[in-house]
Amino acid sequence: MRCLVTGGAGFIGSHLTERLLALGHDVTVLDNLSTGQRDNLAAIEGHERLKIMVGSITDQLFLSEAVRDVDAIYHLAAAVGVKLVADDPVLTIETNIFPTEWLLRLAVQRGQRFFLASTSEVYGKNPKEQWTEEDDLHLGPTSRPRWAYGCSKAIDEFLALAYHRKYDLPVVVGRFFNVVGPRQVGNYGMVVPRFVDQALDGGPLHVYDDGSQVRCFAHVREVVDCIIGLVDTPAAAGGIYNIGSDQPVSIRELAEAVIERVDPSIEIDYTPYSVAYGSDFEDVRRRVPDVSHLEQAIGRRPRMTLGEILDDVIRWKRALRNDAKN
Numbered sequence: 001m002r003c004l005v006t007g008g009a010g011f012i013g014s015h016l017t018e019r020l021l022a023l024g025h026d027v028t029v030l031d032n033l034s035t036g037q038r039d040n041l042a043a044i045e046g047h048e049r050l051k052i053m054v055g056s057i058t059d060q061l062f063l064s065e066a067v068r069d070v071d072a073i074y075h076l077a078a079a080v081g082v083k084l085v086a087d088d089p090v091l092t093i094e095t096n097i098f099p100t101e102w103l104l105r106l107a108v109q110r111g112q113r114f115f116l117a118s119t120s121e122v123y124g125k126n127p128k129e130q131w132t133e134e135d136d137l138h139l140g141p142t143s144r145p146r147w148a149y150g151c152s153k154a155i156d157e158f159l160a161l162a163y164h165r166k167y168d169l170p171v172v173v174g175r176f177f178n179v180v181g182p183r184q185v186g187n188y189g190m191v192v193p194r195f196v197d198q199a200l201d202g203g204p205l206h207v208y209d210d211g212s213q214v215r216c217f218a219h220v221r222e223v224v225d226c227i228i229g230l231v232d233t234p235a236a237a238g239g240i241y242n243i244g245s246d247q248p249v250s251i252r253e254l255a256e257a258v259i260e261r262v263d264p265s266i267e268i269d270y271t272p273y274s275v276a277y278g279s280d281f282e283d284v285r286r287r288v289p290d291v292s293h294l295e296q297a298i299g300r301r302p303r304m305t306l307g308e309i310l311d312d313v314i315r316w317k318r319a320l321r322n323d324a325k326n
């Protein structure tokens, strides 16, 4: 297959690109290298079945050039990360909405398979213990920039499903929960790389609020397998799928697990949300997916434990630091 990965130099996109190449596919990566990094593709740069196009998905001509000869589009390019989105809501809206519609239109002309990367942010602050794909979206007020991200992705989902209904486009929507692993950077929120860096620097770890907020962390390799599984399963088309781990952990427990692995003498510093993100920030207190829909569709779901994931991230960060020293 010939595949296009928008955002292919990003954290998840670069892992997806590697995997698609390893499976024997041709891959075109489209990335503007804003949050994505060329270094993420270092291991595969020069590969005979890889083409890298540097440019923005907000450029319509560039998009139509990129989709021309492909069979499947993995649309991962977006303004991502709670911090980035809170800092620049205009960029979020422009990057996350119009280009998705253009891409869907282009895909209809060619009947291309389409994976839309969406996010657990669309559930907002739904108070349920575990979220299923048919649950209501509980977004906060438009005066709070955090919700611009989830709302923009919800519009993308509406668009994708509408194109499926109206034109029978084989679209599949994946809602990523917290995805972690090597190459994730901590500049845009992203608690795991931040905690690991803080620990390797000798601490303290900056836990926001009291640390009782809950997340589930999945390894990027397993998430990539789920994306590919969904696109390769014709019966999955037209559906929405939570993609993530369903093992809840509080942020305090996460900090303790990092400390235990790096240096048990490191301390935790509790920082108010207002200091971390500014006064108009709202956090999501609990975010746990029900992944049975995913498992029914493709026969798999992310299963790595938090310990295995942290060991992998710590190993990667240590190697990076060693390389930087030498």
Ligand code: UDP
Residues within 6 Å of the ligand: 082, 178, 188, 189, 190, 191, 192, 194, 195, 206, 207, 208, 209, 213, 215, 251, 283, 284
């Ligand atoms: N968090 C934290 N310290 C940090 C970064 C994040 O305590 O340095 C918390 C944050 O408030 C949230 C959780 O960790 O409750 C996950 O944050 P992240 O930005 O990784 O992703 P989110 O799930 O909020 O999109």
